[in-house]
Amino acid sequence: MKASFFKTLRTTLLNALWMMLITFPIMVIKVKPRESLVSWRWMNLLWVGIGTFSLSWIWRYLLSRRDKGSKLNAGRGREVLGLLWGKKKIRAVLLAALTLLVIWFPWIVNLYQVGIITSGLMFVILGLGLNIVIGYGGLLHLGYAAFYAMGAYNYALMYLYWGMQFWLALPLGAVSGALFGILIGFPVLRLRGDYLAIVTLAFGEIMRLLLLNLSDFTKGAEGIAQIPRAAFIRALSLQEATNYLFYICAVLVAFSIFIIRRLENSRIGRALEAMREDEIAAQSMGINLTRNKLITFALGAFWAGLAGVILAAKTTYINPGSFTLLESVMILVAVVLGGMGSIPGVILGALLVTLIPEYFRALSDYRMLMFGVVLVIMPIFRPRGIIPKLRKHYTVKEVDCSS
Amino acid sequence: MEYFLQLVLAGLTKGSIYALIALGYTMVYGVFKLINFAHGEIYMIGAFTALIVGGALQITTDLAPSMIFLISLVAAIFFSAAHGATMERIAYRPLRQAPRLTALISAIGMSLILQNYVRLAQTSDFLPFHSMIPDIPWLTPGVSPITTTQLTIVVTTVVVMISLTLFIKFTKMGKAMRAAAQDRIMAQLVGIDMNRVATYTFVIGSVTAAIGGVLIANHMGQINFYIGFLAGIKAFVAAVLGGIGSIPGAVLGSFVLGMAESFGAGYISSAYEDAFAFIILIIVLIFKPSGLLGRNEVEKV
């Protein structure tokens, strides 16, 4: 026990020294070439040392814990939650309480808060959509923002040229997203997982470059401004429109959850999951990969298109800068953090990813750094996310098979 | 004609840089079947280290420029290699048995971490980079078509390629790498230490990327924390174009891509310069996923 303690102490100290050494130029020295100044920030060196030393302990502890329990289980807490949720009465009460809270919410907080939560809900829709592609289909899609852009530009451009209304644009945006998904799906069908990731990234970047450079049509980097908010019978005041959009988002989230849950527990949902688990075995069980990959892309893009229209109506201004790779990565972070394939997980993930940087402004500079940390840490220590997917258990009537 | 020659030279220069980065991609992919998304960041760290060390020496000492160049190059190589090896140790080694997509997600995370570590510790602005490569007298700027930096880049690339090929062919570690690329489990069974292979692979890839980073910074005259992303993606495209896993393929793919970009931007449209790489990537992967020099393999079932 003692010997192992000193051994660990030694390695962690060495780790700390090593990190202090390798980060030395970047953490300590700062050159201002224009003023010919060099500043030495020795304190940083100390922080790196202390940080590495403590993190190294935690890391080793978590790794040893991970290697002990290797069975695929969702975890005790998750199962208890699942059981509670399974009870009809408890579920009804919880749902009713949630509905009331949503209805009351805009009346108890200010405009700014409503706006933030609306962004959060919009991100939940995006997360649920990407979750179909990654969580169920197992296709790592790094160009998801392109579908999102499709929805947003659809509304913005159709408004610009034809004066399209929000309520018409919403379904059109979703459907055109889905069609675009199929269009992009076709060429990438045969690609293996990691190549697919890079090619979708390429598609996303091409889309952005097109939006940027076809400036006669899309207004380029300047973007499209003064897109109308959603109207209800008459044009609404800012306060009303904000609350209205919040309700719309809440309803759309409920709608998405309803649909996706039904898809998940169906023949199609099972086929997608089988494809994620093992493409070769899935094919041999009679699953048509082409068809199911296209379905995956179309479904995923459908929700992105929907969210895109909402974004345009919410911010009333869009430009290609809202649809970069970082946007796609952020949605990926939400899914990986919450739990791939898990609806409650993805909802939580999406809310965390959007709300933490909003409410802890001091952290906002570190936002991307934290996202990176999430993407590195989660696969190692909690590959199935904060709220892992709970497998459906079937209770079966006695079947007579003596025949 | 002069314009044409300029484009050829620009293409060669770009291609050389891509090649230096693509080597790391192709080696890591060859052995671990992992797209090391953070590889571009190693190149960026190389450029930054050179700027910091070189800048500090320029300001605080009065060493000869060639001396400063050498010291900062060595520093860039050392620190990039250290970052590369550490990254493998932290993010990839615990995932070696995990599904490939998991490791790719981790790699994307690593890329974000490294970018923002440099951004937060240094700056998000572009920093001017004073070229430290001493001018060769007979390459008078404006008279000779090629600049000293361009010549240095191309020559260095060729030297690095040749040494790497010799390393892979003739050293024990090179052989171990090739064995591991063929069949990882078999290689382990015959006693090859995969952890050592991993460290070497990442260190070598980082060294070449760092050289690329230093050279391009000298050539372009400014850098920021984000230069690794585009360069990394393009180098990856080059590696795929040549046939990922193949070292000569990576070099060939890089030069083809460099030329394509240079001519595309020169004769078609410079607004879409960055799109050419993506379009090439899509076309190659759809029609010939094994690339120009890669072998066509059927996945074993």
Place this chain on the structure above:
Amino acid sequence: MSDTILDIRNFSMIFGGLHAVNCVNIHIDKCEIVALIGPNGAGKTTLFNCITGLYTPTEGDITVYNSNKKTVRINGLNPNKITELGLARTFQNIRLFNSMTALENVMIGCHTRLKAGILGAILRDGKTRAEEQGVIDTSMGILKKLKLERYANETASNLPYGPQRLLEIARAMATEPQLLLLDEPAAGMNLAETKRLDYIISKIRDEEQITILLIEHDMNLVMSIAERIYVLDYGELIAEGTPAEIKANPAVIKAYLGE
């Protein structure tokens, strides 16, 4: 009753320069149990991969005779099409859907025999609901037949090795095949499990009229259940016959024991 169900003619598969299987002729009749044996690397799995559409054969014809006497040449067809035609397989290195439960694994097997699409899933109309219930019942029935029902809600990767192999068979049976291809089903099983497997395979054939082609190294199992045996060595077919004939065949003995 010598209705041919699968006919393989002049079949070769070449990888680069390697002749994995070389000009082989095999035919299988309805309701037979046929074994394919041979040393490791002989090309047995490769043959299975070609029959089930995972590889496209370099040369030759593979023909399936359907239950309604329809003849289909299946070279180069997609695996899922071939499964629809009534061929199903297991894998030598188990390929279950690891994070799904045993029951769900079997339910996936039912995929081709179902119809529900996206709309059905969303609306969940009476027909879809009935179909879903049917899937659960059928799958559970198959699990029971193979005595796997106690693992029904267990994650596949958490199952012991023997039951995992059986689950592969259960999953294949859910596709309602006429011909079942088993790739080393007894590999890694203990004696008792192998005995049970012997019984199960015969039962599948006898009760469901499913024809069986199996690759196996366990000679006791092969000799006890196979009615005909093909022997493959270095991609060549070196013998064909009843178990008794194969046991006595000098070429086979040489291939197995060396010079």
